[in-house]
Structures are given as C-alpha cells and as structure tokens.
Amino acid sequence: GQSLEQPSEVTAVEGAIVQINCTYQTSGFYGLSWYQQHDGGAPTFLSYNALDGLEETGRFSSFLSRSDSYGYLLLQELQMKDSASYFCAVRGGYSSASKIIFGSGTRLSIRP
Amino acid sequence: DVKVTQSSRYLVKRTGEKVFLECVQDMDHENMFWYRQDPGLGLRLIYFSYDVKMKEKGDIPEGYSVSREKKERFSLILESASTNQTSMYLCASSLEAGWELYEQYFGPGTRLTVT
Numbered sequence: 079g080q081s082l083e084q085p086s087e088v089t090a091v092e093g094a095i096v097q098i099n100c101t102y103q104t105s106g107f108y109g110l111s112w113y114q115q116h117d118g119g120a121p122t123f124l125s126y127n128a129l130d131g132l133e134e135t136g137r138f139s140s141f142l143s144r145s146d147s148y149g150y151l152l153l154q155e156l157q158m159k160d161s162a163s164y165f166c167a168v169r170g171g172y173s174s175a176s177k178i179i180f181g182s183g184t185r186l187s188i189r190p
Numbered sequence: 191d192v193k194v195t196q197s198s199r200y201l202v203k204r205t206g207e208k209v210f211l212e213c214v215q216d217m218d219h220e221n222m223f224w225y226r227q228d229p230g231l232g233l234r235l236i237y238f239s240y241d242v243k244m245k246e247k248g249d250i251p252e253g254y255s256v257s258r259e260k261k262e263r264f265s266l267i268l269e270s271a272s273t274n275q276t277s278m279y280l281c282a283s284s285l286e287a288g289w290e291l292y293e294q295y296f297g298p299g300t301r302l303t304v305t
Contacts, residue, residue, distance in 0.1 A: 086230070111293075111294075113294075119298075120280065120296035120297060120298050120299060121233070121280070121282075121294075121296045122296070123293040123294065123295075126293065165232060165233065167233075177235060177238070177246075177248060177249070178223070178235060178238075178294070179235070179249075180225075180232045180233040180234070180235075181232055182230060182231055182232035183232050
C-alpha cells in the first residue's frame with residue numbers, strides 16, 4: 079500500500095525552530111510537497127522537493143532523502159501566525175495523471 | 191493571482207438527494223482535483239482530471255462522479271447523498287506536471303452536511 083506518516087501534533091515556542099518529519103511508502107515517487115493550512119482556510123503551497131537536499135525559502139526549509147524515503151519541513155524564527163496544520167504530499171508519478179497522496183497533517187501549536 | 195472558486199461555502203442536503211459541487215479556476219490550468227478532508231485523515235483524493243473530458247479515480251471514488259466539460263470547470267456529483275459523505279470538500283487546480291514545479295491551488299472549500 080501507499081502511505082505517508084507525519085506526527086499528529088507538535089508544540090513549539092515563539093522564536094524557536096521546529097522540524098516536522100514525513101516518511102513515505104509509495105509505489106512511485108516524483109516529489110515531496112508541503113502545504114500549510116490555517117483553521118478554516120484552504121491549504122497553501124509551501125515547497126516542493128524533487129531531488130535530494132535542502133530547499134530554502136525564507137524562514138521555511140524543506141529537505142528530502144529519497145534513499146531514506148524521508149523528508150522534513152523546518153520552520154525557523156517561529157511566529158504565532160505559523161500556528162497551523164502542515165501536510166506533506168507525495169506525487170506518485172511523472173505524468174499529469176499521477177496521483178497525489180497527502181499525509182494526515184501535523185498540527186503545530188506555538189506558545190508565546 | 192490564481193483563483194479557484196467553489197459554488198458554495200456551506201451546504202445542507204438530505205439523504206438520497208443528488209448534490210452538485212462546482213469548482214472554477216481562472217488560470218487555464220490543465221489539472222483539477224477534488225478532495226475531501228476529515229479530521230485526522232488529511233486530504234483524500236476523490237477524482238482528478240488532467241484534461242477536458244478526462245478523469246481518473248483517486249483513492250475514494252465510490253459514491254461520487256465528476257464532470258469536466260470545459261477546461262476551467264470541474265464538477266463533483268454525489269449521486270445519492272449519504273450521511274457518511276458529510277465532510278469538507280476541497281477543489282484544487284495545477285499546471286501541467288513537470289520537474290520544476292508542482293503546486294496545487296486550492297479553493298476555499300465547501301462544508302457539506304447530509305442529514
């Protein structure tokens with residue numbers, strides 16, 4: 079079967095750094111994405127890794143290791159507005175007809 | 191800015207009714223998707239479409255059908271609504287898949303309650 083595993087909840091302190099992990103088991107793999115969703119809002123795209131290594135976008139970074147079937151999202155200098163749910167998603171193939179599989183989400187709570 | 195709109199923010203229907211959820215995107219995207227989101231289960235793919243009149247089943251297509259007659263519009267149909275279809279429904283669109291970018295743009299969602 080195909081599955082993605084990520085922690086259900088993470089708590090961190092404002093100004094700190096937090097890492098949200100995602101491990102996947104899929105029949106095909108063509109990239110790992112991360113999405114953010116605030117309560118009552120729509121998911122919004124954060125990052126995409128097709129190749130191994132670290133991608134940095136401002137305070138957010140995303141890492142992928144295809145040999146370990148593992149990735150993570152790193153959030154630095156945490157702000158209260160970063161309190162949200164974070165989803166990893168795997169693209170199972172190269173073509174447009176490839177399915178997307180989302181993890182069940184990690185709820186990040188930030189304390190002052 | 192890409193805009194994905196959904197026909198209703200909240201919808202209440204009775205068991206057995208036929209329900210139509212409409213989604214429109216304004217950026218000429220090839221791919222469109224329907225998901226349902228339930229607490230603790232994340233986003234589960236119902237159907238997706240990579241071209242007009244083309245559709246592919248996702249992970250949970252049972253009880254649903256879709257229609258894509260025009261590139262910008264993707265409809266989700268519940269043939270006979272049941273209480274276990276009470277959920278948040280999210281539509282998304284994206285450009286043609288490639289190595290460089292794969293980003294989905296989501297609509298605001300339709301919270302459907304079936305009584």
